[in-house]
Amino acid sequence: MGCRGRAAKRDLLRLRLEVASGRVAVDPPGGSGGRGAYVHRDHACVEAALRRGALAVARGLRLGGRLPREEVDRLRTRIEEVLAQA
């Protein structure tokens, strides 16, 4: 989790590695299977996770390395969309 805080699952977003495409998708908590990492549903936590960043997220997803910058930007955009819907 991005900030190492604790929260009910409903307050989290789940970032999931799509194995086929190698991309990161955003799921509701408890969503579909596969490898996932969690961040809180707030901008500060998401930004902290992305800044520290991508590396921590990638480790959470067991990619074993830093996410490419374009993927970080894409992921941020996607997360912002999800937050805006919540």
Ligand SMILES: [Zn+2]
């Ligand atoms: Zn957090």
